[in-house]
Amino acid sequence: MFTELVFTVAGEEVERWSDALLEAGALSVEAEDADADSPDEQAIFGEPGEPVPVAAWARTRLRALLDAGDDAAAVLALAAEHCSLPSPSFTLQPIADQDWVRLTQAQFEPIPVGPRLMIAPSWHLEAARPRAEGAQLIMLDPGLAFGTGSHPTTRMCLEWLDTHLEAGQSMIDYGCGSGILAIAAARLGAQPVSAIDIDPQALVSTRDNALANGVTLQIMAAESARPDPAAVVVANILANPLRLLAPLLSSLVQPGGSLVLAGLLERQADELRALYPEIALEVYARREGWACLAGVRR
Numbered sequence: 001m002f003t004e005l006v007f008t009v010a011g012e013e014v015e016r017w018s019d020a021l022l023e024a025g026a027l028s029v030e031a032e033d034a035d036a037d038s039p040d041e042q043a044i045f046g047e048p049g050e051p052v053p054v055a056a057w058a059r060t061r062l063r064a065l066l067d068a069g070d071d072a073a074a075v076l077a078l079a080a081e082h083c084s085l086p087s088p089s090f091t092l093q094p095i096a097d098q099d100w101v102r103l104t105q106a107q108f109e110p111i112p113v114g115p116r117l118m119i120a121p122s123w124h125l126e127a128a129r130p131r132a133e134g135a136q137l138i139m140l141d142p143g144l145a146f147g148t149g150s151h152p153t154t155r156m157c158l159e160w161l162d163t164h165l166e167a168g169q170s171m172i173d174y175g176c177g178s179g180i181l182a183i184a185a186a187r188l189g190a191q192p193v194s195a196i197d198i199d200p201q202a203l204v205s206t207r208d209n210a211l212a213n214g215v216t217l218q219i220m221a222a223e224s225a226r227p228d229p230a231a232v233v234v235a236n237i238l239a240n241p242l243r244l245l246a247p248l249l250s251s252l253v254q255p256g257g258s259l260v261l262a263g264l265l266e267r268q269a270d271e272l273r274a275l276y277p278e279i280a281l282e283v284y285a286r287r288e289g290w291a292c293l294a295g296v297r298r
Contacts, residue, residue: 001068002027005076007090008034011056013083018062020082024075026064034059043289065095111149114162117184119149136187139212140180143205147178147236153262156285156292157181157236160260164294165190170230172196172252174245175237175263179206179217185232186215194230198222229254236262239272246275253279253297260284261293269293 005026009017018029034057035041042057066072072092080087110120110128118135120128125139142148149158161181165171167189173182176195179202186193195206195217203219210217218227226248233252235242242249242261253259259279264272269291273281281295 002095003066003068003070003072004093004095005064005066005072005090006061006093007076007088008059008061009088011058011060013085014056014060014062016083016085017079020079021062021064021075023082024078025070026066026075026079028065030063030065031056032061032063033057034061068094111155113149113155113158113184116162116188117158119158119180119184121148136184138180138183138187140178140183140209143178146202147176147180149180152287152290153236153292154180156287156290157234157260157262158184160284160292160294161185161188161232161234164258165232169232170228170254171232171234172227172230174222174233174235174249174252175241176206176219177202177236179209179219181234181236182206182217183210183213183215185234186210186217187213190232192218194218194220194227196220196222196224196227226252229257231257232260233257234260234262236260239264239268242272243275250276250278250297255297257297259293259295259297262290264291264293265289266291 014031021029033041066075076087076090110118110124112118116135118128118132119138119140121141122139128137140148147154149155161184165185165188169190170192171185171190172194174196176182176197179195182193182195197203203221206219229252231254233249235249242264266286266289269283272293279295279297281293283291284294285292
C-alpha cells in the first residue's frame with residue numbers, strides 16, 4: 001500500500017518542492033495543472049531547442065508518493081525545511097495495490113482510423129477484428145519508440161494516409177519511430193516503403209513491428225545512403241528538425257508528390273510552411289494544439 005500526499009503550490013516553486021520532497025523520502029513526485037478542466041487551464045508545450053512558454057502551471061498540484069507507513073506530515077515538514085518554504089495544507093489519498101500491467105494495458109484501446117485502418121495492441125487484437133470491418137488491422141504495442149496511433153500527431157498522419165494514399169505509390173517515413181506510419185502505408189498497398197530514423201532503437205522497433213505485421217520495409221539509418229524520391233513523404237517529428245531538414249525532405253518528394261509534416265504546434269504552422277517553398281503546404285488538420293501540414297510539390 002502507498003499514500004499520496006497532495007497539495008498545491010505556485011508555479012515558480014514547483015522545482016524546489018519536487019527536489020525537496022524526493023530528498024525527504026518521497027518515492028516520486030507528479031505535477032499537474034491545478035486548474036485543469038476549468039477556464040484557467042493552461043497548455044504547456046515545448047520541445048528541445050525551444051524555450052517552454054511557461055515553466056510550470058500558475059497553480060500546480062503536486063502528488064508525492066509515500067510508503068503507507070511514512071509520516072506524511074513529517075515528510076512535508078522536512079521538505080518545507082529543505083526548500084525554505086512554509087508547509088502548505090495537504091490531503092492524503094490511499095493508493096491500493098493494483099495490477100499495474102493490466103492498468104497500463106487498459107490505456108491502449110483499438111484505434112479506428114477512417115474506413116481503411118485500425119490500430120490495436122496485441123492484447124486487443126482478437127476483439128478488434130470484428131470491429132475492423134474489412135479495414136487493415138495493424139498490431140502495435142507501446143514500446144521504446146514513439147508511435148502507437150494515440151498521439152494527435154500520429155493520428156493525423158494516419159488519417160491522411162487512410163484518405164489519400166494510393167496502392168502502388170512509393171512512400172518514405174522520415175523519423176519512423178515505431179514504424180507505425182510506414183507499416184500502415186505498406187498495408188494500404190504502398191511500395192516500396194522506406195523507414196528512416198536517427199535512433200537505433202527506433203530502427204529495431206520498426207523492424208520488429210514490420211515483421212509482426214507481415215510487411216516488408218526498407219529500414220535505414222538517417223546517415224545511410226538516402227532513398228530515391230518518393231510519391232509520398234511523411235515526417236512526424238518536431239518543429240526544430242522539420243526546420244533543419246526542410247531542404248532534404250523537400251528533395252525526397254517526387255515532382256507532383258505529396259509531403260506530410262506533423263509534430264509541430266498550431267502556432268508554428270505558418271513558419272514551417274514558409275521553409276518549404278517548393279511544396280504547396282496547407283494545414284491539413286488541427287488537434288489538441290497540434291497541426292498537420294500537407295501539400296504537393298510544385
